Amino acid sequence: MGKRSDRRKFRRRRRWAGFFLLLSLALMVSSVMLIRDMMSPDLQTTASGSVDKVGVARVASVRVADAPEPASGQKEDRAEFVAAEEEDTKTPAEKNKVDTEARQKADEKEAARDQASQTAKEPDQKSEPKTSAIPTPRTDDLWMSIPAIGLYDNYVTNTGDFSAMDYGAIKLPETGFPWQDNANTYIAAHRLGWPGTASHHQFYDLPLLAKGDVIYLGDVNGTTYTYKVSGFKEITANETWVTAPQAGRDMVSLQTCIENFGDYWTMGPNWYVRYIVQADRVSVDAAT
Secondary structure (H helix, E strand, O other), rough: HHHHHHHHHHHHHHHHHHHHHHHHHHHHHHHHHHHHOOOOOOEEEEEOOEEEEEEOOOOOOHHHHOOOOHHOOOOOHHHHHHHOHHHOOOOOEEEEHHHHHHHHHHHHHHHHHHHHHHHHHHHHHHHOOOOOOOOOOOOOOOOEEEEEEEEEEEEEOOOOOOHHHHHEEEEEOOOOOOOOOOOOOEEEEEOOOOOOOOOOOOOOOOOOOOOOOOEEEEOOOOOOOEEEEEEEEEEOOOOOHHHHHOOOOOEEEEEEEHHHHHHEOOOOOOEEEEEEEEEEEEEEEEOO
């Protein structure tokens, strides 16, 4: 009797366990389906908690005729592009007309570019006045005037013979003339010189020249070359680099002797140092 009662209890428990197992499975399946439906992009939760289907609205097509008109330049470019695409559909007369109009437009554009280019160049042409070439004189004769130290129309001999300085200033023949471009016209003269000649005290006051003082050179044509003092050098007797031309400069160099560096008023007897005045050309006035 006791064993039969135990078997009945076991069967009841097994039935209840099976029932709860089926119920759990049903709940799990329902939950999975509900979650899947809620994650669908076509569903949207409403304020009441229900789920409604959301439809996708169809976008109205844009009509080309309703588009805004392009700017004038864009309209012309577009017209040219369309003309090129539709060329095969035109009659020969229409093609000739299009070609003629295209050539006219091209000519107008080219003329406009030329006009703009000419206008851009005009200020430069005005700011750079044309200068006539300096006439080359028929001889190498030069005359020199330095008003600041009282020299006027001193003749300058073109020679490498230094004994010629006993009679007046000389120009080194290997240096350029004033009428030549980028010339460094190099003129030397005695400080004391010889009485009764042009060399006497010819460059005695050369150390008195200051920046901005004027030096004039003249040629046989009557052309006057005006220079303004721009610098000074003191060198030893064996330094010849100072006679070389300097790129981009039209200049004159005046040389005399001084006793030593910085000693301008001891008159010998050694004359160790050469004193150089450099001046840049500021104008050329041809004889009329």
